[in-house]
Amino acid sequence: MVSFGVEFVPNEPITNIVEYVKLAEKVGFKNVWITDHYNNRDVYTTLALLALNTEKIMVGTGVTNPYTRNIAQTASSIITVDEISKGRAVLGIGPGDKATFDSLGVEWVKPAKTIREAVTVLRKLFAGEKVSFQGEIIKLTGAGLAVKPVGKIPIYIGAQGRLMLRVAGEVGDGVLINASHPKDFQVAIQHLEEGAKKAGRQLKDIDVAAYACFSVDEDAEKAKKAARIVVGFIVAGSPPEALDRHGIDLDSQKTIREAISKGDFKTVGKSVTNQMMEAFSVCGTPEDCSARIEELLKVGVTQVVAGSPIGADKKKAIELIGSKIIPKFT
Ligand code: F42
Numbered sequence: 001m002v003s004f005g006v007e008f009v010p011n012e013p014i015t016n017i018v019e020y021v022k023l024a025e026k027v028g029f030k031n032v033w034i035t036d037h038y039n040n041r042d043v044y045t046t047l048a049l050l051a052l053n054t055e056k057i058m059v060g061t062g063v064t065n066p067y068t069r070n071i072a073q074t075a076s077s078i079i080t081v082d083e084i085s086k087g088r089a090v091l092g093i094g095p096g097d098k099a100t101f102d103s104l105g106v107e108w109v110k111p112a113k114t115i116r117e118a119v120t121v122l123r124k125l126f127a128g129e130k131v132s133f134q135g136e137i138i139k140l141t142g143a144g145l146a147v148k149p150v151g152k153i154p155i156y157i158g159a160q161g162r163l164m165l166r167v168a169g170e171v172g173d174g175v176l177i178n179a180s181h182p183k184d185f186q187v188a189i190q191h192l193e194e195g196a197k198k199a200g201r202q203l204k205d206i207d208v209a210a211y212a213c214f215s216v217d218e219d220a221e222k223a224k225k226a227a228r229i230v231v232g233f234i235v236a237g238s239p240p241e242a243l244d245r246h247g248i249d250l251d252s253q254k255t256i257r258e259a260i261s262k263g264d265f266k267t268v269g270k271s272v273t274n275q276m277m278e279a280f281s282v283c284g285t286p287e288d289c290s291a292r293i294e295e296l297l298k299v300g301v302t303q304v305v306a307g308s309p310i311g312a313d314k315k316k317a318i319e320l321i322g323s324k325i326i327p328k329f330t
Pocket of ligand 1: 037094109114160164177
């Protein structure tokens with residue numbers, strides 16, 4: 001059975017996000033995911049406030065990384081959220097956003113290996129072990145925490161690339177895949193399954209989340225308008241094989257990239273085609289979005305995360321998902 005999650009970027013006052021999340025919990029969302037970028041509000045402070053203001057929804061980082069935060073500190077932070085939420089914490093972790101690392105002087109080495117080592121160490125720290133670990137990237141010498149989680153903290157891995165997806169298949173309780181179209185999941189799930197098999201696991205052991213660009217409104221045009229710039233950013237950051245899979249040429253990507261770098265969002269909006277919207281978003285009326293969700297479930301998605309922008313009006317969109325989409329699938 002599918003569950004629903006919602007993503008928030010903490011780029012507005014946290015008190016607003018608390019209200020959205022209380023509403024999301026009320027209308028049936030199972031997970032909330034908060035992004036982690038050094039230049040936005042802090043993810044753990046946000047999760048603590050969400051934990052205090054909710055009762056059922058699972059609260060998670062979506063996603064943190066092992067480069068800008070030491071892994072033992074990450075373990076301590078999420079265990080604290082677990083305590084405040086009485087066992088509802090989830091740790092989403094990925095290699096992070098290289099663009100923001102450059103400005104911090106943080107070196108991005110061997111992302112797949114780093115994540116594998118990070119998850120190994122996290123599980124030991126969660127178990128209360130004193131950890132001595134000499135990995136290629138992560139090195140701990142007798143590090144142990146004085147606190148333990150209330151329950152098991154699930155670890156989800158943010159992954160798109162082949163190697164990252166294989167690591168997620170090997171060691172993740174779940175995977176957060178930044179995509180919206182069944183074609184992309186067909187490819188991703190093959191890699192995920194390869195990793196799972198290697199570790200003697202099965203695909204069904206892993207919660208496969210579509211961390212999608214989502215925009216819903218009763219008026220399909222309003223929904224599209226709200227998602228257009230987000231889709232522009234996705235096109236700009238997509239590898240050539242992802243564009244090729246959807247028949248999008250590199251010249252249109254170049255045009256969008258140049259417009260973004262100049263801050264010319266009018267051109268970005270005009271350059272985003274219907275084909276791009278179709279490839280990189282779950283967008284339209286509740287019926288349109290439900291039809292896409294049906295397709296995603298057929299290829300193996302088990303959690304649908306409504307990511308930015310969610311809709312032209314976030315509150316209305318959360319209510320619409322709760323009243324017209326979630327009931328169709330639960
Ligand atoms: N990033 C953030 O910084 N903050 C967020 O809040 C955030 C949210 C988020 C949510 C979902 C999601 O899927 C991703 C999210 N991200 C966020 C981005 C995330 O942190 C990663 O940047 C992104 O998921 C990584 O994309 P990717 O899976 O394509 O991996 C990159 C690193 C890649 O190039 N992977 C390749 C691959 O095939 O997987 C290569 C991996 C690689 O480097 N392999 C070797 C190794 O050992 O690591 C190195 C080879 C060698 O020897 O050098």
